[in-house]
Amino acid sequence: MLQHNIVLIGFMGSGKTSLGRHLAKITGFDCYDLDDIIQRMTGQTVPELFASRGEAYFRDREREAVASLQGVERAVISCGGGVVLAKANVDNLRRCGKLVWLKAKPQTIYERLRQHSDRPLLKGKGPEDIAAMLATRQSLYDSAADYAVVTDGKPVAAVGADILGLLTGRAGGETYQAAGCSL
Ligand code: S3P
Numbered sequence: 001m002l003q004h005n006i007v008l009i010g011f012m013g014s015g016k017t018s019l020g021r022h023l024a025k026i027t028g029f030d031c032y033d034l035d036d037i038i039q040r041m042t043g044q045t046v047p048e049l050f051a052s053r054g055e056a057y058f059r060d061r062e063r064e065a066v067a068s069l070q071g072v073e074r075a076v077i078s079c080g081g082g083v084v085l086a087k088a089n090v091d092n093l094r095r096c097g098k099l100v101w102l103k104a105k106p107q108t109i110y111e112r113l114r115q116h117s118d119r120p121l122l123k124g125k126g127p128e129d130i131a132a133m134l135a136t137r138q139s140l141y142d143s144a145a146d147y148a149v150v151t152d153g154k155p156v157a158a159v160g161a162d163i164l165g166l167l168t169g170r171a172g173g174e175t176y177q178a179a180g181c182s183l
Contacts, residue, residue, distance in 0.1 A: 002027060002167055005075040005097025009141060011134050012081040012119050013109035014102040015151050015159065020078030022160045033078045037065040046080075050120035059086065066092050082121075084140040094144070100163055101145035106131035108152045 006023055008016040017033055024031035035046055038061045042049060049058045062080060066089045069077060077096065083089045093099060104112070110127040113119060122130065142148075147166045151159050165171045 002029075002164075004167070005029070005072065005077060006163070006167065007077045007079065007093045007097045007099045008102060009079050009084060009093075009099055009144060010081065010102035010151075011104060011109055011130075011137065011141075012122060013112040014081070014104040015112075015156065016078040016081075016102055018156050019102060019159055019163070020076045022156045023163065024076045026160065026164075027074075027076065029074045029076045030072070031076050031078070032069060032072065034062060034065050034083065035080050037068065038062060038080075041065065045118070047118055047120050055121075062086075063088060069096060072096065081137075084137065084144050090140075090144045098146045098167060099144055100166070101141045101148040102151050102159070103141075103148055104151050106134055109134075 006027075006029070008020055008023075010016055017035075020031050020033060023029065038049070038058070039045055041061060041064065044052065046058070049061070059082070062083060063086055066079075066083065069075070070092060075097070077093070079089075079093070083093070090099075106127045109130050113122060117123070121133070125133075147163070149159055149162050149166070154162075162171070
């Protein structure tokens with residue numbers, strides 16, 4: 001039996017939203033997606049918010065959305081990739097549940113997102129830009145996470161099984177506790 005909420009963190013395109021839905025389905029937990037909460041809160045999509053109000057405004061709303069989840073139970077929470085940029089978010093999320101870092105290589109992220117136009121921070125960016133941005137966030141994900149799971153080349157169901165293995169103490173495959181892990 002799972003004792004904790006599951007909080008999914010990681011770079012854009014690492015599979016947090018798909019995994020969140022999948023894990024919610026198989027655990028019976030409620031599914032929360034921070035970007036969806038922000039969109040409902042503001043009545044605007046993420047690209048609209050970045051374009052009309054700027055990133056700082058989005059980050060303020062993101063902090064509010066994280067704070068609004070304090071006290072939820074039996075929940076899977078999918079976070080936006082930049083949630084770890086604010087220490088207050090990490091503190092709140094760590095109070096909320098176990099943080100699982102979904103890891104993906106820059107090339108994987110590029111391939112997964114190249115057809116999507118809803119990530120303002122990746123507009124016109126290639127694999128090298130993604131690698132540079134990921135490098136600036138790597139240590140934040142690493143220090144925030146309780147666990148890390150590699151997602152490259154794996155179907156959602158396999159990553160989901162890895163996560164549940166970790167959280168219930170039956171870990172195997174390419175999963176490991178986060179301390180000091182690298183891509
Ligand atoms: C962001 C990630 C996005 C979204 C916004 C900013 C980031 O969420 O919150 O575009 O800074 O990494 P996903 O990680 O779900 O794409």
